[in-house]
Amino acid sequence: MRGLLSGVTWTDLLVAAVILLVIRPVAGWIRFIGYPASRSEKLTLSIFGIRGVGTFYYLAFGMDRAG
Numbered sequence: 001m002r003g004l005l006s007g008v009t010w011t012d013l014l015v016a017a018v019i020l021l022v023i024r025p026v027a028g029w030i031r032f033i034g035y036p037a038s039r040s041e042k043l044t045l046s047i048f049g050i051r052g053v054g055t056f057y058y059l060a061f062g063m064d065r066a067g
Contacts, residue, residue, distance in 0.1 A: 024046075025043075025046045025047045026046075027046075028049070029043070
């Protein structure tokens with residue numbers, strides 16, 4: 001098979017998944033220690049980041065205005 005992702009192995013995919021689904025949220029959670037926010041706010045920001053939360057906000061805003 002030829003293409004952009006032809007050199008990607010299962011190990012590469014596993015490492016990428018661990019970074020995105022484990023390491024990034026844990027690092028974000030650690031960053032928010034002592035921050036005065038609810039547990040759900042900290043978890044959301046840890047998983048999605050501020051840009052990800054902003055993307056959901058503007059998507060919801062646009063969908064509200066489009067109707």
